[in-house]
Amino acid sequence: MTPLETAKPQHVQPMSITLETQDLTIRFGGHVAVNRVSCTFRPGELTAIVGPNGAGKTTYFNLISGQLRPSDGRILFEGKDITPLTAPLRTRAGLGRAFQLTNLFPNLSVEENVRLAVQAAHHVHYDMLRPWMIRRDLIERAGALLDKVALRGRRTAAASALSHGDQRKLEVALMMALEPKVFMFDEPTAGMSIDEVPVVLNLIEQLKQDKSKIILLVEHKMDVVRSLADRIIVLHNGQLVADGKPADVIASPIVQEAYLGVAPGRSAA
Amino acid sequence: MMILSGDPPRSRALTLLLIVIVAALLATPWLFPGAKALNVAAKICIFAALVASYDLLLGYTGSVSFAHTMFYGIGSYAVAIALYSMGPNWAAVATGIVVGLPLAMLLALAIGLFSLRVEAIFFAMITLAVASAFMVLASQLSWLTGGEDGRSFQLPELLRPGTVFISKKAFGFEVNGRTLTYYLVFAASAAMILLLLRVVNSPFGRVLQAIRENRFRAEALGYRTVFHLTYANCIAATVAASAGVLNALWLRYAGPDTSLSFSIMLDILLMVVIGGMGTTYGAIVGAAIFILAQNYLQALMGTASRAAADAGLPLVPGLLHPDRWLLWLGLLFIASVYFFPTGVVGRLRGKPSAK
Numbered sequence: 005m006t007p008l009e010t011a012k013p014q015h016v017q018p019m020s021i022t023l024e025t026q027d028l029t030i031r032f033g034g035h036v037a038v039n040r041v042s043c044t045f046r047p048g049e050l051t052a053i054v055g056p057n058g059a060g061k062t063t064y065f066n067l068i069s070g071q072l073r074p075s076d077g078r079i080l081f082e083g084k085d086i087t088p089l090t091a092p093l094r095t096r097a098g099l100g101r102a103f104q105l106t107n108l109f110p111n112l113s114v115e116e117n118v119r120l121a122v123q124a125a126h127h128v129h130y131d132m133l134r135p136w137m138i139r140r141d142l143i144e145r146a147g148a149l150l151d152k153v154a155l156r157g158r159r160t161a162a163a164s165a166l167s168h169g170d171q172r173k174l175e176v177a178l179m180m181a182l183e184p185k186v187f188m189f190d191e192p193t194a195g196m197s198i199d200e201v202p203v204v205l206n207l208i209e210q211l212k213q214d215k216s217k218i219i220l221l222v223e224h225k226m227d228v229v230r231s232l233a234d235r236i237i238v239l240h241n242g243q244l245v246a247d248g249k250p251a252d253v254i255a256s257p258i259v260q261e262a263y264l265g266v267a268p269g270r271s272a273a
Numbered sequence: 274m275m276i277l278s279g280d281p282p283r284s285r286a287l288t289l290l291l292i293v294i295v296a297a298l299l300a301t302p303w304l305f306p307g308a309k310a311l312n313v314a315a316k317i318c319i320f321a322a323l324v325a326s327y328d329l330l331l332g333y334t335g336s337v338s339f340a341h342t343m344f345y346g347i348g349s350y351a352v353a354i355a356l357y358s359m360g361p362n363w364a365a366v367a368t369g370i371v372v373g374l375p376l377a378m379l380l381a382l383a384i385g386l387f388s389l390r391v392e393a394i395f396f397a398m399i400t401l402a403v404a405s406a407f408m409v410l411a412s413q414l415s416w417l418t419g420g421e422d423g424r425s426f427q428l429p430e431l432l433r434p435g436t437v438f439i440s441k442k443a444f445g446f447e448v449n450g451r452t453l454t455y456y457l458v459f460a461a462s463a464a465m466i467l468l469l470l471r472v473v474n475s476p477f478g479r480v481l482q483a484i485r486e487n488r489f490r491a492e493a494l495g496y497r498t499v500f501h502l503t504y505a506n507c508i509a510a511t512v513a514a515s516a517g518v519l520n521a522l523w524l525r526y527a528g529p530d531t532s533l534s535f536s537i538m539l540d541i542l543l544m545v546v547i548g549g550m551g552t553t554y555g556a557i558v559g560a561a562i563f564i565l566a567q568n569y570l571q572a573l574m575g576t577a578s579r580a581a582a583d584a585g586l587p588l589v590p591g592l593l594h595p596d597r598w599l600l601w602l603g604l605l606f607i608a609s610v611y612f613f614p615t616g617v618v619g620r621l622r623g624k625p626s627a628k
């Protein structure tokens with residue numbers, strides 16, 4: 005891969021590594037939760053997806069990672085149509101997802117949680133005649149990941165015994181263990197105490213150094229978005245209403261209106 | 274430790290209990306004379322394996338199946354029908370195994386692929402329906418299965434009680450074909466339990482636990498859970514059918530009451546719960562406690578009742594009357610589930626410790 009300029013990576017990257025949604029739509033009864041969203045995500049670019057509650061951000065994520073089936077539209081990844089693939093197959097194709105509501109294996113230990121993700125990344129699915137502990141490689145990799153999120157000290161605790169902030173970090177560790185090409189963070193710092201937030205933000209910052217990865221981030225905190233995002237897209241009532249550089253998008257009237265709930269002309273608090 | 278697949282009992286009391294159970298089972302032909310003791314011991318061995326295989330489903334994957342006795346029955350009937358129609362020879366035993374085990378596995382595969390895609394309750398319902406249909410089939414096809422009477426048969430020469438290897442005169446105890454059959458049952462059951470222990474402690478076994486904990490998340494990690502569940506179902510069915518083979522060989526009989534009825538299904542459920550779900554060792558403990566209680570509680574109560582009567586206590590002799598043993602058995606189980614919600618093994622191990 006060629007070295008990249010941070011400013012305009014899209015011009016250098018080959019088109020094939022992109023993730024693209026075309027007219028992606030999902031209807032729940034009469035309600036259109038995501039409405040014809042077309043967007044292309046490129047490697048080396050962190051895209052923040054913002055919008056008010058109920059704008060369809062998490063639903064959009066669920067459509068991309070395969071937890072929901074679209075009513076209409078397509079998802080292209082590395083030039084291939086992945087719309088028919090189920091969630092596990094999309095994960096195997098390289099889409100990694102960290103969930104908004106903590107979504108772990110509650111009665112398994114912290115280390116076991118990570119090891120399961122490492123095992124999946126190493127395609128150890130049906131190995132049933134050897135004890136797990138002879139796979140030293142998986143155990144060591146899980147340990148290294150726990151170091152990254154500062155959870156090694158808690159590795160023998162049940163996941164359900166962790167504090168909310170630690171659970172969020174474990175959630176991120178599970179996604180990192182998958183070594184995906186696309187990282188999808190859904191409000192990774194939600195509900196975290198102030199001193200825990202930097203651990204996760206530093207991780208995202210580190211991931212950004214690897215210019216071959218696509219990073220998507222749903223986030224409410226505008227300061228986080230401002231400091232991390234290379235690009236912001238705004239969803240409102242399921243539609244994509246703005247797309248561009250952070251400064252431009254945040255300043256645009258439509259965002260002031262739609263996201264910050266302030267009519268153009270009045271100043272945002 | 275490798276024979277236990279790195280999953281030792283992790284509790285001194287549990288280790289001791291297991292050693293006592295296994296040693297008692299090993300020594301039964303020498304320690305406890307009489308046919309009843311040996312029958313009880315063989316039943317414990319067979320059920321320990323059967324219950325362990327059910328635990329693979331219920332305890333490790335969290336899926337409830339009502340078809341486990343069906344697979345047990347398939348194994349029993351396969352070997353019984355083979356020995357009945359081909360005569361008492363080893364070729365018949367082999368035929369029963371070669372037909373019975375794959376049949377059970379294929380049926381489990383079909384049920385799994387058909388019903389494990391969707392919600393767990395659907396799998397439970399399908400297994401219930403298939404098992405009921407199979408039970409009707411077994412009693413209707415009487416030309417093959419012997420109907421309600423079942424099939425009695427003779428064992429190959431080597432396994433018959435009449436075959437004496439060491440006569441009583443020489444050493445003071447007798448080793449005959451029955452003893453050999455018992456050790457065959459013991460060894461096969463032990464092998465199956467160790468195999469299951471290996472499976473649940475393999476990387477695959479960890480995925481099963483992940484599915485039990487959070488299937489949605491397991492899918493999101495890239496596991497196609499329907500295949501894991503189906504494989505687990507196939508393994509459980511094959512082991513259950515093998516236990517069925519042992520059951521038929523031990524009883525020299527296969528019929529609806531000994532290998533297919535839903536009351537056996539209930540017994541299995543109780544043994545899993547009493548022993549401790551998702552522990553494998555719980556199967557051994559649960560089977561031992563349950564079958565001992567089932568066989569000896571009545572006699573024990575008779576003794577206690579008479580002793581109380583002799584002591585002149587009021588009411589107690591009546592309460593402990595042997596005819597009321599089922600009431601006490603029921604109370605015993607309610608108490609054990611109430612006081613040991615995680616089963617005996619869960620209780621002895623205490624909080625899940627660091628691994």
